[in-house]
Amino acid sequence: MDISIVLYSHDSVGLGHARRNRPLAYALAAHLPALVGGTVRGLLIAGHPDAGRDPLPEGWDWLVLPGMTRSSDGKGFRPRRLDMHGERLRDLRSATIDAALAAFDPDLLIADRHPFGIDGELRPVLANVRARGTRTVLGLREVLDTPRVAAAEWDALGGAEQVAELLDAVWVYGDHHVYDPRLTGELPGPLARLAITTGYLGHGRPAGRPSRGRTSPKPPPPYVLTVLGGGSDGGELARIAARATLPEGHRHLLITGPQMSDADLQEVREIAAHSGDATTVVHSAPDVPELIAEAVSVVCMGGYNTLAEVMATSTPALVVPRARRRQEQPRRAAALAALGAVETLDAAGLTPQDITAWLERSVTTRTDRTGIDLDGLSVVPHLAARLLNSSVRTAPEVTSHAV
Structure with missing residues (x-):
């Protein structure tokens, strides 16, 4: 079957969210076709213009939204460049995402870190795509914040149960032997029950923007x-x-x-x-x-x-x-x-x-990190295949990561 995937990141501060989604796009493009027996295309939705400068796999593209960033008091968001009220820009972004997904008709939507985006911009989008049968995933870094702060953030979204109702799965991009947010309390019960740890997105990360016209700044060793x-x-x-x-x-x-x-x-x-x-x-x-x-x-x-x-x-x-x-x-x-x-x-x-x-x-030492699970990019395509088609046989290593 032919699969369409959307990966969303709001990118209000820095590019950490988009930088997680981009290697996922490469991993899904490389490995999911063999698992589902068809082609895979994708769209990365980002909120920072620098995100779109990095290359994507063949058949994938960027949709870069008008930017929003944190207000000076740190309690809300404001337009990064546009001269308009923050709520109006949020509505513009939400409508843009909704229209894009209505046209693109994704089979899978993966939102990085924030299930409802900036000021809830994804909330109506999630409801609409789920009504059309799109599978929805929340992708999380392994550490959110202190348990108290994380609990307050879930409460501000209406509670973990309400968030979980709009999701099919939660993928935690980490090694649970290093840090497990299900055990620290950062992931409340309704979300913890949907959560699978994938391993860190470490091995197999793609290179950055092409170096055409640029040379590496690498100095002579050491x-x-x-x-x-x-x-x-x-x-x-x-x-x-x-x-x-x-x-x-x-x-x-x-x-x-x-x-x-x-x-x-x-x-x-x-x-x-x-x-x-x-x-x-x-x-x-x-x-x-x-x-x-x-x-x-x-x-x-x-x-x-x-x-x-x-x-x-x-x-x-x-x-x-x-x-x-x-x-x-x-x-x-x-x-x-x-x-x-x-x-x-x-x-x-x-x-x-x-x-x-x-x-x-x-400078005269090296560090052995072989005991840390860094294979998330090889695991996520299997999790996606299993979510998209329950009859797809998953590889044995998925079980060891997912249990």
Whole structure:
């Protein structure tokens, strides 16, 4: 049968949600056709213009919505660029999504992290697609927030039971031996009963935007790497890392992230210039997973996608998690550090000397992460096939991940 899939991410802050959906698109495009016996096409709905710059599989495309971002008080959302009231833009986005899905008629809709999108923009969409027979999935990173904050967020949506009524499944993109939101209380009973852990989306992640006209910024080895995800909140760590003293004979590549402000980027470049040519600062790179794998050490924040890429290597990692607004990153870093997969330091009080000391220690070591399940991208197509057609035989490894 021929299958149409939609993956949604609202992308109000950074690109973490779209960066999870894109490797899922590649995995589904590569493996689902053999499981369902037909073609697979897809549409990725995103809320940030930078999302659409990265390539997609053949037969897939982006639908980039007018952007919304958090208001200055952090309690709501406002248009990123359009001069119109936030509620009107939310309605415009909702109507756009609804019209697109009515025309595209997907068999499967996967929403990343937020089941109803920004200010409920997906709520009427979910009701409409389910009436047409579309299967609906909520995809979640393994850590949401503290249990108290997570419970308040589910309550604000009308309660976990109401959310669960509009879903067929919840896929948790993590290893339950590392962190299980069903046990911490972040996933209440009605949603926990729908939830399956897939393994981290680590192995098999696709490359970034094509490097046509761009060369990799990879310095001559040996080099240490600082990578800050989207970079919108990485300015302070970038400044500290740029001031660190490098181990003798090593170079330093610092990738700020495409969402770092121009002012922060300029300041980091000025700091790095004092090291002569030992530190190279770039806004972005097309081959971050390869750069992480070939670095002798990496300093990073605690975002899901960055750590999924780190976990797929043996490169020692120092994680300095963002701790404001959410406790997601500190909780993830602590869980991985407890297994010896990373080391972690708090951002508060962090100094260049701390990073200097860690680099001196780490550049001659490697880290064994073979015990962590990183095979989510090979598991999700089997889960999708099972959801779309209960008669499809699932591979044995799905059972071990899903139980």
